[in-house]
Amino acid sequence: MRQYLPIFSLLLGSAFLLFAGGINGLILPVRGNAEGFSSVSLGLLGTGWAVGYVAGCIMVPALVARVGHIRAFGALAAIAAVSMLGSAIAVMPWAWIVLRGVCGFCFAGAAMIVESWLSEQTDPGSRGRVFGVYTMVNLGANTAGYLMLTLGDTSGFFFFALAAIFYCLALVPTALSNTSTPAPLVSVKLNMKSLWRNSPVAVFAVFWVGVSNAAFGTLAPVYAQQVGLVLTAVAVFTAVPILAGAVMQMPIGLMSDRMDRRKVLTGVAVLALAADLSFIVIAPEGRMLNLALAALLGGSIYAMYPIIVAHANDHADPGTAIQISGGLLLTYGIGSIVGPTVAGWAMTEVGIRALFLVTACAHGMVILYTLWRMAKREAVAEDEKSNFQPINAGRTSNLQTAETSQNDAPSLETDSSGT
Incomplete structure (x- = not known):
């Protein structure tokens, strides 16, 4: 427990993030299918996410170097919440594809920040176990987000708002944490x-x-x-x-x-x-x-x-x-x-x-x-x-x-x- 208490806020923030991500990842294809979106449009939701995610992995380290981990994480979580609320307002395929890409960018950056923070806060001898717990927390939260859709009506605003709420909640534990700020994120030149x-x-x-x-x-x-x-x-x-x-x-x-x-x-x-x-x-x-x-x-x-x-x-x-x-x-x-x-x-x-x-x-x-x-x-x-x-x-x-x-x-x- 002494190993996990200092990183509890990071695990909790990650759980909120993945819970919201689970709702986000399922409500869009389910609602889009009900709205009569074509399979091409629904497939492009995944394409938009992937484009945003790859861009986030490339660009977020520079953002963190400029403004710091806490500010960057807070901004990314807030923008993800905005993209979710925007999807509820603009129920149109092209808007959802763009907003899904924005969410993918934010999700990649937020996950990178949490993982680098976890790596810094744990000693090498226990890091494998800590990341095992982190993976289980993420898996459980993501699955819970999927299953949450069984509890209500997907035709309304509720699940979009719920995902946005948990995206915002994800920034609270890290914003209030007194753990030290980690080193800059990894930036890799690929060959x-x-x-x-x-x-x-x-x-x-x-x-x-x-x-x-x-x-x-x-x-x-x-x-x-x-x-x-x-x-x-x-x-x-x-x-x-x-x-x-x-x-x-x-x-x-x-x-x-x-x-x-x-x-x-x-x-x-x-x-x-x-x-x-x-x-x-x-x-x-x-x-x-x-x-x-x-x-x-x-x-x-x-x-x-x-x-x-x-x-x-x-x-x-x-x-x-x-x-x-x-x-x-x-x-x-x-x-x-x-x-x-x-x-x-x-x-x-x-x-x-x-x-x-x-x-x-x-x-x-x-x-x-x-x-x-x-x-x-x-x-x-x-x-x-x-x-x-x-x-x-x-x-x-x-x-x-x-x-x-x-x-x-x-x-x-x-x-x-x-x-």
């Missing part, structure tokens, strides 16, 4: 050519994982509504894949530490492809089968990113971990921009299950290219591997997460006794 030479599989795969994850994460609520699931089931359908992905990271990580990570990545991609094709071929209509397939898909797609990062670091030169993680995050972000746009267009032109045609194509590309590279390059020797670290990809990943996970997270390697 994408060097990253490609280091690990073509990692760069190629992380782009397509960004395509699939962002497409599914943005448009899953739209699919669930249009196949006839009630709002409660829609919220659960959105939350279950994230929870499944969190559960699967540890066993898949242990497996990837013991064999060629490319084989593990291929196997996970095959599971994801099987789930994609099941959505298309079986065309489930009932709640339970849809939730089961969503869990299989989420457990697969949300476990791929940390395998890719670990594989890239297996081939990395010493001291380049943060550059590698930064380059992979940027590539993932580019895929996240492409995925919802293409999937939204496909759902409009082909039908609602075209979402899974897009994710299936992405996973098929990962499988084919990884198998081809396995024939071209030998696996890394067991004693030369880096350690697998569970990492959240997408909406809660940035350079601060990457730096901490590379330097401070506990290893999943076993000792000589096998424990």
Whole structure:
């Protein structure tokens, strides 16, 4: 408790932020679908978020250097609240896309500030455990935000106002905290050519994982509504894949530490492809089968990113971990921009299950290219591997997460006794 009390305000602020983010991420596609927005427009919500998020990761360190952590965090949380209220006032696709991008920018910056603050406030020996608690708090708050929509009417102003309230509440704990201000945020110069030479599989795969994850994460609520699931089931359908992905990271990580990570990545991609094709071929209509397939898909797609990062670091030169993680995050972000746009267009032109045609194509590309590279390059020797670290990809990943996970997270390697 002595370790966690000094950072309680940061964890509480992050919980408020992720709770509001959960409401924000679900109310827009649900309400937009009810308002008759096209699938293209709803897909562009995810594209707008990804563009804003990538821009935030690049630009916020300079903002923090200029005005400080507390002021920057307060401004970003307030602007996120304004964007949410603006979405309630201007119920138009183009306005929502722009405001969603603004919110993505603010969310990225706020998360970077909290994570750098947490890193400074904890000693290296306990930092891995602290960030584990931080990840659980974020996951719980985000899931609670999704499920909150089951308690009221989504056709009114209430959930927009509730999300705005919690965005504002997120700045209160840090504003009143007496903890010391941390050092400036990480600013990384990326070398994408060097990253490609280091690990073509990692760069190629992380782009397509960004395509699939962002497409599914943005448009899953739209699919669930249009196949006839009630709002409660829609919220659960959105939350279950994230929870499944969190559960699967540890066993898949242990497996990837013991064999060629490319084989593990291929196997996970095959599971994801099987789930994609099941959505298309079986065309489930009932709640339970849809939730089961969503869990299989989420457990697969949300476990791929940390395998890719670990594989890239297996081939990395010493001291380049943060550059590698930064380059992979940027590539993932580019895929996240492409995925919802293409999937939204496909759902409009082909039908609602075209979402899974897009994710299936992405996973098929990962499988084919990884198998081809396995024939071209030998696996890394067991004693030369880096350690697998569970990492959240997408909406809660940035350079601060990457730096901490590379330097401070506990290893999943076993000792000589096998424990």
